[in-house]
Amino acid sequence: MPRTVLVVDDDPGVLRVLSRYFSRGGWEVHEADSGEEGLRRWESARPDVVLLDLDLPGMSGREVLDVLVSRGASVIMLTGHTEVETAVDAMQAGAETFLTKPVDFAHVGAAAERAAEKQELRRTNETLARSLAGRTEDDGLGASPGMRALARQVSMLSASADTTALLLGESGTGKSWVAQMIHARSPRARGPFVEINCAGLSGTFLDSELFGHERGAFTDAREMKRGLFEVADRGTLFLDEIGDLSPELQPKLLKVLEQRTFRRLGGTREMTVDVRLLAATNKDLQAEVRAGRFREDLFYRLSVFPLTIPPLRERSREDVMELVHRSLVDLGKRHPGAPHSMAPRASEALSAYAWPGNVRELRNVLERALVLAVGSERIDLEHLPEALRARNAAKSTRNSAEVLPLAEVERRHIERALHVLGGNRSLAAEKLGISRSTLHAKIQQHGLEKVGKE
Structure with a gap:
């Protein structure tokens, strides 16, 4: 669906020009020539962004801003050159930014895109927060097409009681959680779910953990x-880090998968079990097979149904924010007094971060934020680690620079020209492509008389 914008301005020319610009850009445009009409149009259309003139007849733009911000609107203020102080006050009241007239199309387009993205993020947060209570935990893989496709695969796999599956993905992507989901939705849900990390134990001890041992099988038995x-x-x-399984145990595991029988360490009696095996690894098992470190027949037996769990950096913003909300509900139970909501700028920082540690890192960051935010109304940027705050600050600085008022851009450019040319105003006028009298007037307008004289 196209993005929507509401332009509120009492100048017909401004309405016409801005409406034409956004329409050509594929936006759906709504217009209003007064504050009162703007509020009515906002209620009926609920646009992504509002461009609001500060100087309106009747209900002022500043009054309209307060109402729109209270209703969750994303507002960009349009001001004259003499209204900058008032515009700064408007930003403190909740406006996204302000642009001076006549507006530069590139600036207004970029500002509107950013405001629309923030609004989309806010709506995603609100939707997920409202819907989370009505969803089961095993329905929380994500909202994007890719994650919904993965959820369908999990659903199909869960319907089988015996199919072996190999979960692939980077460390911390949630492979263990997906394995628990498969078990909880399978015909084996009433049976036990047992998990072990194959990288955490040496060969003999892992053999004992997996298959058991008889008395006297080794020194401490x-x-x-x-x-x-x-x-x-x-x-x-569930065998996590199956790629680290020792070569000595690989044939024994293969036998269990194929015959459902094994012997305890030091034993002679064949034991029969009815177990569904799920395995996971962050290694390239095919490369391990080629290198001779992993049995090819075991690899094919494990990967009857391979599932790849993508890292967070490859998931959509909606997927990341769903994980955030689900984790907050879970972690919040351990931290009484912690807030249940999150400031938009904190949400933006979380969704923009690359998360090299994936879900594990995300949960650690959120738990730290909950501890720091106890007693606060909501989790804010100050409760997040420095790495996320610094990234957000750098992004904000870049965005602010992109939408400088046109008058300020002009002032800086003239000042730089005068410095570079040693204060030679005739040469500066020539290089700037304006007459000397026009340059003189702009120097006075911007207070640059002391920059240099001939």
């Missing part, structure tokens, strides 16, 4: 121990 395959009988066993 003072009594018989059931392995996790037995513990997970009629349920699901």
